Amino acid sequence: MTSKTYRNYIKSAQTKEARTFDVIIIGSGTGGMSAASFLAQAGKRVLLLEQHYVLGGFTHTFERSGYIWDVGLHYVGQVHIEGSVLNKVFRYIAKDKLKWEPLDNIYDRAIFGDEEYQFPRGRDNLKAKLKAYFPEEKDRISIDQYFSLLDDAQNLGSGYYLEKTLPPMLSKIVGNFLRRSTLKVSDKTTLAALKEITDNVKLIGVLTAQYGDYGLTPAKSSFYMHALLANHYMEGAAYPVGGAAKIAECIIPIINESEGIALTLANVDEIIVEDNTATGVRMKDGEALYAKTIISAAGITNTYSHLLPEKVSKGHKLDKLLDELEPATAHVGLYVGLKESSTSLALKKCNYWIYPNQYDHDKGREEYKDFNATIPVSFVSFPSAKDPLAEKRRPDRSTAEVIMLVPYEWFTQWENTKWQKRDDEYKALKEKLAQQMLEQLYRIAPQLKGKIDYYEVSTPLSTRHFSQHKQGEIYGLAHSPKRFRQKFLRIHTPIKNLFLSGQDVMTASIAGGTMSGLLCASTVLKENLLWTVNKAIK
Ligand SMILES: Cc1cc2nc3c(=O)[nH]c(=O)nc-3n(C[C@H](O)[C@H](O)[C@H](O)COP(=O)(O)OP(=O)(O)OC[C@H]3O[C@@H](n4cnc5c(N)ncnc54)[C@H](O)[C@@H]3O)c2cc1C
Structure with missing residues (x-):
């Protein structure tokens, strides 16, 4: 380069x-x-x-x-x-x-307490899985309706995006017309849209288990964003x-x-x-x-x-x-180095969304008032397992990452301090977060206990420092x-x-x-x- x-x-x-x-x-x-x-x-x-x-x-x-x-x-x-x-x-x-290297057919796994819900590649496969998890007739009907909602959002056409490219004068004339159908979907929150088809909190929790990909809980996010994301991953995913x-x-x-x-x-x-x-x-x-x-x-x-x-x-x-x-959510990240290959540690080419036994994501986040509260969601993935070149380059090493979504405000007291020059209180907080994230990692990969060679924590201040996103936001607005x-x-x-x-x-x-x-x-x-x-x- x-x-x-x-x-x-x-x-x-x-x-x-x-x-x-x-x-x-x-x-x-x-x-x-x-x-x-x-x-x-x-x-x-x-x-x-x-x-x-x-x-x-x-x-x-x-x-x-x-x-x-x-x-x-x-x-x-x-x-x-x-x-x-x-x-x-x-x-x-x-x-x-x-x-691009495709991930496993089961590319996302959502863990709620002791239960695992798998997200397989392919629309029919996902539908079948969901119906197997929720076999009651009324849930099966809701699942069909959910896929229809996703299809409707998919078929809205490109008017909304075309409008974004128009010169302001032209946009004034045709803009509202081009945006109208998308706004009907985007005006609804994810929760409002899903409540029209089901009142099963558990089902809503599973359908929105990937909400961390856009960072807002069902009661706050636009259903259009949810549908874009769900459709985006419908045929699975890949890694460069x-x-x-x-x-x-x-x-x-x-x-x-x-x-x-x-x-x-x-x-x-x-x-x-x-x-x-x-x-x-x-x-x-x-x-x-x-x-x-x-x-x-x-x-x-x-x-x-x-x-x-x-x-x-x-x-x-x-x-x-x-x-x-408002800015999007901020996050903390744990970067883990392991002195064994992805193959020998049996690391999967997929991501994990880890929840407590709590399917109401809004409630989970509301109750997350400080660092001692129950962690509402964390995300785990293994970059070295997804990249076919990683093991060839470094045969005896592998990597893991853990992410937790946190409010930026929890870090403002260090906002005006410098990267790598922060006080002991900050360092202690980072270590506490590291231990919390390791605990999440061991929940889905207990075989990694005792294998960790290196770890490092990033906070919203790292995002602010390296990307200039002033509130550590990871998804813009x-x-x-x-x-x-x-x-x-x-x-x-x-x-x-x-x-x-x-x-x-x-x-x-x-x-x-x-x-x-x-x-x-x-x-x-x-x-x-x-x-x-x-x-x-x-
Ligand atoms: C932790 C995390 C996990 C994610 N996981 C995924 C995922 O798995 N899949 C997915 O599709 N998306 C994921 N995303 C989202 C995705 O990475 C972003 O949406 C996307 O990369 C944003 O691209 P961008 O070009 O808009 O912004 P950015 O990538 O933020 O680029 C903006 C650039 O502008 C630079 N800049 C800012 N101010 C100045 C300045 N004054 N002078 C010069 N340069 C400046 C910044 O340094 C930065 O490099 C993730 C994001 C994060 C943070």
Whole structure:
């Protein structure tokens, strides 16, 4: 991969010409990389700026003591299904270099107390499993109705997303019409939609056992988000061969082919706006870089609250728009290194959602008042088991990850302290969290007791430090019914030549981020890149 640090690049680019590009993209997550690849393949000279020391946003990986973990990619749906839109889009943006390894047929397992509910690949298989778990006639009918609701959401068409690419004037004319049918579904909470078909709390708990994938409990999340997620994983899931970092490894050379470049440690301080037109970016060290088109894929909160000059943001009342919405959940993570292979430890290529004996997710979260309360949900996965290259690279090692969803507010007392320089109280809290997460890990993999060689805990402050998401939010803006009503979550901004990409424009997930890049590049190029993809990838 050809990327440079910002400091090295700027030293060698002393003229304004050398600092001028066709497109500058802020943020190298899937939203930024996908837009960059499309634009580079259309011949644009792209500058991709990333404040972290590695590229990839939440798809970056990190290494400690010879172990490698991913951060924000555990499984992706659809990519492994030949001919699916996402499969074709990834083939296009990575020029067929990225390969995907399917997870086990049972790709998700939900554990409630002592009971396990399996999520198999395939619509009929899932339906049959659910009916076997809930054999009563009225539940079997509810399950059929549930699948009809998912189908209805799937068949809403692309009007809602098309509207996001329209220039504001056109959107004013046809926008409401294009959004109308989706809003009917997105206005309902997941719980409200499911309550129309069942009053079985246990069934609702199992149907929404993957709610951590969008971070909001059934009473708070939009049913549209739930349906998107459930449909996304209907045919199972896959993992990038070589790990999540392969995505950046495959895409960055494509940017280079059009004389563009990706820079790390490139912290953008401000988007330069003159006469309501974006003309470049000012870096933290005061240097300026220029382009005709600026794309922010750094998250909408970062863009409108921090990167735009205050006068511009306030002038367009963008600060007020954001006040209406809440950030998504924060999380703590445990990264575990094991000195034995995935095969010998019998680690499965699947994820686990672990619950106490509590099927009411809203109640579980409400009762999670502090670190001593019952953990409402945790997530466990084994990256080394999913990646076919992991064992070849490191034959005697394997990795595990545990995630718990926590409120950011529990960490605000350390907000203004520095990474790796925090006090003993913080360190003790991290150790307490580590022990809690290890306990969750041993619930589903007791064979790992005594095998742990290394572990490390991340907190919402780590997310804030490495990704700049100021409340440690892992999915951008919370996926509530209100979010889906917001017209300002779109590619165009009120500032000329400034566009948005990333999960806030579409929805959280690798798929959402990647498709936002397609919409963004389509808008900039004024061409439908889905047609381009369909023509290029048969
Ligand atoms: C713990 C976790 C687990 C997840 N698991 C999955 C999963 O299994 N499957 C799935 O589909 N999705 C998963 N997701 C969600 C998925 O990772 C995200 O929705 C998606 O990657 C978001 O992409 P993005 O490009 O919008 O944002 P990001 O990846 O956050 O990229 C934004 C980038 O902008 C950079 N940036 C911010 N400010 C500046 C600045 N001023 N200057 C320069 N750069 C800046 C940041 O450093 C960051 O790299 C997970 C997320 C997390 C956190």
